Amino acid sequence: MPAAVGVLDSLLLLTLFGLYPSMTLGPREGWQVYSSAQDADGRCICTVVAPELNLCSRDAKSRQLRQLLEKVQNMSQSxxxxxxxxxxxxxxxxxxxxxxxxxxxxxxxxxxxxxxxxxxxxxxxxxxxxxxxxxxxxxxxxxxxxxxxxxxxxxxxxxxxxxxxxxxxxGAFDYEELQHRVLGLEGRLRDCMSKLTCGKLMKISGPITIKTSGTRFGAWMTDPQASSRRNRVWYMDSYTNNKIVREYKSMADFVSGAESRTYSLPFKWAGTNHVVYNGSLYYNKYQSNIIIKYSFETGRVLAERPLEYAGFHNVYPYTWGGFSDIDLMADELGLWAVYATNQNAGNIVIGQLDPDSLEILKTWNTEYSKRNAGESFMICGTLYITNSHLTGAKVYYSYSTKTSTYEYTDIPFHNQYFHISMLDYNARERVLYAWNNGHQVLFNVTLFHIIKTDDS
Structure with a gap:
């Protein structure tokens, strides 16, 4: 704990680490990783490790100490x-x-x-x-x-x-004082985070296997717009001939198999590239290029719209097939569709979607063949494409919608179970959700951030 307090005063890093705090991804179990702070000169200083607030109370350890003292007193009387x-x-x-x-x-x-x-x-x-x-x-x-x-x-x-x-x-320190410092730090971190521009992907680490279940192909996800206190998990097994979505109230319930609800969608889905965003499921209707917006709260379809010119039903899938022609995803900037068209010679098209109407707000044509891509995901408006879904996969290509430019990259990651059929970024948790040959896994991402100053 004294080391954690020391970290609060001497952090000088420029990269932020996206960790998944509800799992055992931090430095030690029961600790939380905050992702930046700001020094007096406005520079960002990062990766603060501190105990969770509920550990900063006297309750647990004081209760343990009180019980032991009572036991000793009883023994002394005996x-x-x-x-x-x-x-x-x-x-x-x-x-x-x-x-x-x-x-x-x-x-x-x-x-x-x-x-x-x-x-x-x-x-x-x-x-x-x-x-x-x-x-x-x-x-x-x-x-x-x-x-x-x-x-x-x-x-x-x-x-x-x-x-x-x-x-x-x-007894080495005052818990009330430490809790006050942690609360103050959290406020400073939030202020600093507001000064961060979107990050650039630098590294992928992991994976961490959360569960092994289902068939070789499927999707699982949480809602990046939901609060961390209501972090439900949705599970959609298989890439076709299915319309049952299973809901779990928490990651712990998902691991234990304590299912809370099931939803029967009005239409079957195609592929595994669905996304839950702000309480609704967005998915590709089977044997069509129609996008469906389905509300979990009302159990009704709120919107549906064809994705103009988009190939479907294994016309332009990822390398693994599975009707993965249309990939829906979300990041810090909103909702996206990644697909390919004849007009772009089968190369990937990036479309930014209106979450309510599903209207395409703007498109970007890349020069990367959809059929040669293993999987892809969006982070801060940049599309990252893997070169394979099999062993030896790495992020090979990226396209920035901000600058309309691309670059070739070399960011390896460990494809532990040798067949990835779903890979999506969660902006709130800063992790990649993946379905890897019947295993539900998480990858941590390291992002490089540029700090916005008053001058800029």
Whole structure:
């Protein structure tokens, strides 16, 4: 924890790391990664590691400490009771010890002169033996109590070590002060994030396998417009002949298979390149170039529109086929459609869509063949295309809609299960969702950001 506090004061990085905080992607479980801050000169300083706010309260560890202290107190009271009892018994033992010594002397006298043994001695010995009989169970109880006391003392020693460790951990700093600093940092981070321009992809790391389920081909996603508190997961198995969408309330429910709802779409879908955006599902209607907008809240189609000139039904799919002609995606700038047309010689066309009407607001013609692309995704208005869906895949080409220019890139990523049939960017979580040969996986992305200044 002191290291985390130190990070707050000495960060000098210029790249931001998009991590998935709800999974185990951070530096350690239970910690959160914030993605930038700003120094006094307006420069962006990045990658702050700090405990989640709920860990900055005293509740969990204080409760643990209180329970241990109560246990020690209870044990101390028990030991006190045992001590009182054993002290009382010990006094009785001491009293009897004198009588036993006298009895021993009498036995010795009898042994030395048996002829002087008279009946009165036997009677006296018998009375003494009767008097000493209660001593036997007292001695047994004394031994038992002594053993219990020894065990209690050993347990108290162990608990004391645990308590000392906890006190050192939570007593080294003031949690209220730390929580105040974290809240202040979060506000500064939000201010700095507002000064960030869209980032350029620098690196893809992972993958992290979330689950293994379904067929070789499918799609799964969350809504980048939803709040992190309501991060539902949608699951659409197969690339054709299906119209059942499964919903999970959280990523944890998705992993455990705790399905919350199912939706039966009015039309079957084609491909695996669907997207959920602001509470609605956008997908390509089977055997057509029609885009459907379906509301999960109302269970109704809110809009549908043909994508003019777009090839469909395996005319211009990605290299893996699967009716992947039309790829719908979302990024920081909105909703997009990636497809190919005869007019552009089968090369990729990028269309920016109106999320409400599905009208194409603007298009960009690239020179990259749709059939030669493994998969693609949008980040900050730039289309990134992989050279393959198989082993050895990498991001090979990018096209910027801002400058209408392209460049060849070389950003490798680990295609762990050898067949990617869906790859989409989530702007809120800054990760890539992928369906990799029946495995649902996440890739982290590293983006390079340019800071907007007042002069610019």
């Amino acid at each position: 030991i006190e009771v045992l001590n009182l009892r054993t002290q009382r018994d010990f006094q009785y033992v001491m009293k009897m010890e004198t009588q036993m010594k006298g009895l021993r002397n009498k036995f010795r006298q009898v042994e030395e002169d048996r002829r002087t043994l008279m009946s009165r001695y036997f009677q006296e010995l018998k009375e003494k033996m009767d008097e000493l009989k209660p001593l036997i169970p007292v001695l047994e109880q004394y031994k038992t109590d002594a053993k219990l006391i020894s065990q209690f003392k050993e347990e108290i020693r162990n608990l004391s070590a645990v308590l000392t460790g906890i006190q050192e951990e939570i």
